[in-house]
Amino acid sequence: MNSTSIFIGIAGASASGKSLLAQTIHQELQAELGNGAISIIKEDSYYKARDDLTFEERERINYDHPNAFDHDLLIEHLDALHNQQTVEIPVYDYTVHNRSDRSKTLAPTRVIIVEGILLLNDKTIRKRLDTKVFMDTDLDICLLRRLKRDIEERGRTVDSVIEQYKRTVRPMFMEFVQPSKQYADIIVPRGGKNRVVIEMLKARIKQLLQ
Numbered sequence: 001m002n003s004t005s006i007f008i009g010i011a012g013a014s015a016s017g018k019s020l021l022a023q024t025i026h027q028e029l030q031a032e033l034g035n036g037a038i039s040i041i042k043e044d045s046y047y048k049a050r051d052d053l054t055f056e057e058r059e060r061i062n063y064d065h066p067n068a069f070d071h072d073l074l075i076e077h078l079d080a081l082h083n084q085q086t087v088e089i090p091v092y093d094y095t096v097h098n099r100s101d102r103s104k105t106l107a108p109t110r111v112i113i114v115e116g117i118l119l120l121n122d123k124t125i126r127k128r129l130d131t132k133v134f135m136d137t138d139l140d141i142c143l144l145r146r147l148k149r150d151i152e153e154r155g156r157t158v159d160s161v162i163e164q165y166k167r168t169v170r171p172m173f174m175e176f177v178q179p180s181k182q183y184a185d186i187i188v189p190r191g192g193k194n195r196v197v198i199e200m201l202k203a204r205i206k207q208l209l210q
């Protein structure tokens with residue numbers, strides 16, 4: 001193993017295709033580089049634990065504001081991985097709006113993809129990323145994809161997705177996510193299936209590994 005890891009950051013709106021892009025690169029590069037060469041960290045894993053609040057209070061939190069995340073812990077973990085140390089990543093449970101009591105062990109890998117809505121909004125995180133990507137998918141498409149995904153996978157209703165979208169998701173996108181696009185090296189239109197971008201990123205990662 002090399003003495004340090006390469007960090008690729010993927011940011012952008014909720015349901016813009018960050019996870020799909022990260023998973024596609026992970027799957028295709030792993031086939032080339034071998035098992036244990038590449039891993040994914042989700043910013044969502046670092047939502048703050050809120051055991052102090054009731055379910056109803058947690059439901060009302062603004063999860064699209066930077067304060068909702070424990071970025072200090074994420075940065076601590078990025079630095080530990082950079083120094084070839086293993087970390088324990090919290091496992092977040094969207095259905096109860098809280099950190100679960102489980103964690104996932106992650107050993108350092110040569111390539112680490114970090115993905116999340118507010119990564120590029122944080123200067124300290126930006127400094128740690130070798131390549132910064134912003135998913136520039138149209139917001140109406142993101143909303144449609146989020147509606148479907150949140151009902152199927154995150155225990156939401158149509159009404160709750162629409163209410164949350166109007167109350168926090170869209171306003172916070174305008175205030176924090178959209179302005180962070182200026183820090184990206186690569187801006188990706190349409191979403192996680194953009195084949196040209198997938199190939200470009202794979203080539204970039206292989207170049208950085210040399």
Ligand SMILES: Nc1ncnc2c1ncn2[C@@H]1O[C@H](COP(=O)(O)OP(=O)(O)O)[C@@H](O)[C@H]1O
Pocket residue numbers: 012013014015016017018019020021145146149190191192193194
């Ligand atoms: N280009 C695309 N075409 C069709 N569906 C897509 C595309 N990109 C993403 N999706 C789907 O949209 C949903 C949200 O994408 P996801 O990658 O989870 O977004 P994010 O991680 O940005 O929140 C998922 O169900 C995903 O499969």
Ligand SMILES: Nc1ccn([C@@H]2O[C@H](COP(=O)(O)O)[C@@H](O)[C@H]2O)c(=O)n1
Pocket residue numbers: 013014015018044047063064093094096097098116117169
């Ligand atoms: N309890 C929570 C925590 C987060 N969210 C939403 O998740 C979005 C970020 O995750 P993506 O995979 O969509 O990028 C963010 O927009 C939060 O609103 C939530 O609904 N409930």
